[in-house]
Amino acid sequence: MKTIQVQSRNGKYSILIGDGLLGEAGSHIKKVSAESRVMIVTQPPVARNYLQPLIASLRKSGFDCETHHLPDGETAKSQREMFHLYERLLKGGFERRDMLVALGGGVVGDLAGFVAATYLRGVPYVQIGTTLLAQVDSSIGGKTAVNLQEGKNLIGAFNPPILVISDTGVLKSLPPRELRASMGEVVKYGIIRSPRLFSMLEKSEALFAKKDAFFFESVIAESAKIKAGIVSRDEFETKKERMILNLGHTFAHGFEQVTGYKRFLHGEAVGIGIAAAAKLAAALKICPASVEKRIVNILVRYGLPVHIKGCGLKAASILDAMMRDKKKQHGRLRFILPSAIGKVVVAENVSAAKIGQILKSLGAVS
Ligand SMILES: NC(=O)c1ccc[n+]([C@@H]2O[C@H](COP(=O)([O-])OP(=O)(O)OC[C@H]3O[C@@H](n4cnc5c(N)ncnc54)[C@H](O)[C@@H]3O)[C@@H](O)[C@H]2O)c1
Ligand SMILES: [Zn+2]
Incomplete structure (x- = not known):
């Protein structure tokens, strides 16, 4: 595993890179958060292979998890999906110390990161990028965003995550065109x-x-x-x-x-x-x-x-x-x-x- 540090206004956070890290996510997240409630935000093509291993790992480390499924594609970065997620968090009684975990590509990371910046004036979140683009780019640096009909990324916030986990093993299931493009x-x-x-x-x-x-x-x-x-x-x-x-x-x-x-x-x-x-x-x-x-x-x-x-x-x-x-x-x-x-x-x-x-x-x- 390789570790890289990023400096942000909230202090340092780590990027962990390695094959098989998803199965150890719980223990790594435990080191940066003492809290126990987690809302995983994901999309169907990612959930299919990687949601269960992530939940198993989080539970093993004592986290209580729920999952919010976004539709696939860029449409997930919409105001509509943003409000659905706020409502889901409210209904579930998620509080300021509870955490979001983005499991997916740049789309999931951008939406979950923005909701984390704004729900109850900010809750912590973890980026588990599952595309090559997310692992080399979007999960790092704290830019988060939602699209408007008038254009992409018009609403957003700088919101550094508390941890970035990049499991290189998950790239095997990426569509070849996505991998090449990144x-x-x-x-x-x-x-x-x-x-x-x-x-x-x-x-x-x-x-x-x-x-x-x-x-x-x-x-x-x-x-x-x-x-x-x-x-x-x-x-x-x-x-x-x-x-x-x-x-x-x-x-x-x-x-x-x-x-x-x-x-x-x-x-x-x-x-x-x-x-x-x-x-x-x-x-x-x-x-x-x-x-x-x-x-x-x-x-x-x-x-x-x-x-x-x-x-x-x-x-x-x-x-x-x-x-x-x-x-x-x-x-x-x-x-x-x-x-x-x-x-x-x-x-x-x-x-x-x-x-x-x-x-x-x-x-x-x-
Ligand atoms: N915040 C930033 O700094 C930043 C930087 C660059 C791009 N972005 C944003 O990122 C978005 C694009 O992200 P992307 O290229 O990761 O695309 P994406 O998130 O749409 O993912 C591409 C497709 O791959 C699927 N997928 C993801 N991981 C998979 C896996 N391991 N196996 C199989 N399928 C998988 C997704 O469900 C989706 O269908 C854009 O909205 C862009 O604006 C943000
Ligand atoms: Zn780019």
């Missing part, structure tokens, strides 16, 4: 901070294809360490450092929005977004063409899309969507761009014409 975020960590992770990824496709437990443990630990370091220094995204986690995301949000969040999984949109950022960096002479090539190659090797050819997406529409997204940041067009493997720079005021050229080179139509 590698977009892993590649991102290599590019922003870790030439070592990037080189390791360049040599490890076969281990990924075999779902090698040691490969996943190393990749998750390295990614989690990078994210933990960044969010520990810039918990509330006020010092610019946390911004580098957005590599590829300005483009990705554009692709996701113009396709109504239906065509690409988030990690796939990030894959294309990272390829776009690498092309933009090379075009602006921020990195040499060889860096762009290495980045695009690694994305392709892990089965991520790197272009939008044949999708019929208009460059102007994507650009509009990106500008709308940017409005939230005072209208500034700002990109995180690789200058080398392991190093990024912030580029401001990139011209719309330049972005249009990059989008066209990716296969956008005019």
Whole structure:
């Protein structure tokens, strides 16, 4: 088992990473909480294999558990589901010292984390991320959110968990497309901070294809360490450092929005977004063409899309969507761009014409 510490306004919390940790969850949670009532929040594809082992482990450590089942998919991050969970907690007489345990991917973690931030002005919660994306990204850093009809993640809170448990064994049942897509975020960590992770990824496709437990443990630990370091220094995204986690995301949000969040999984949109950022960096002479090539190659090797050819997406529409997204940041067009493997720079005021050229080179139509 690997342990990584994260610093938050509430003190430190640990991320535990290893194969089979679900069966030991009770004893690990017992070390961070003296309380005994737990509401597990989960979704059907996760509950099928992992709810019973978790309940057994919690009961063995003296916890009294109930389970709240959310519907599957992003619809679970709705106000409706948020209120259902508040009502369930109220009816069950859950008090401020009782605890929520999120067992699932980013969707479950975001909703349970937000409800934990707001129910009775805040109750403790534990993140047991069961997707690769949750284990390398969403379960770390305390960002929680609920969607509105007007857009994703419009209601939210910074709410650090008391513990993060990442059992790498649960990744075996993940749909292959989900697993591949999340590698977009892993590649991102290599590019922003870790030439070592990037080189390791360049040599490890076969281990990924075999779902090698040691490969996943190393990749998750390295990614989690990078994210933990960044969010520990810039918990509330006020010092610019946390911004580098957005590599590829300005483009990705554009692709996701113009396709109504239906065509690409988030990690796939990030894959294309990272390829776009690498092309933009090379075009602006921020990195040499060889860096762009290495980045695009690694994305392709892990089965991520790197272009939008044949999708019929208009460059102007994507650009509009990106500008709308940017409005939230005072209208500034700002990109995180690789200058080398392991190093990024912030580029401001990139011209719309330049972005249009990059989008066209990716296969956008005019
Ligand atoms: N809070 C943050 O910092 C942060 C960061 C990135 C993304 N997010 C959010 O995370 C969400 C996406 O999360 P995700 O990619 O984990 O998707 P997800 O939570 O929708 O999970 C994907 C699918 O896999 C299923 N699943 C989960 N674990 C499984 C397992 N072990 N075996 C089989 N099936 C399993 C789920 O039920 C679901 O159908 C988005 O809502 C996004 O906004 C949050
Ligand atoms: Zn992302």
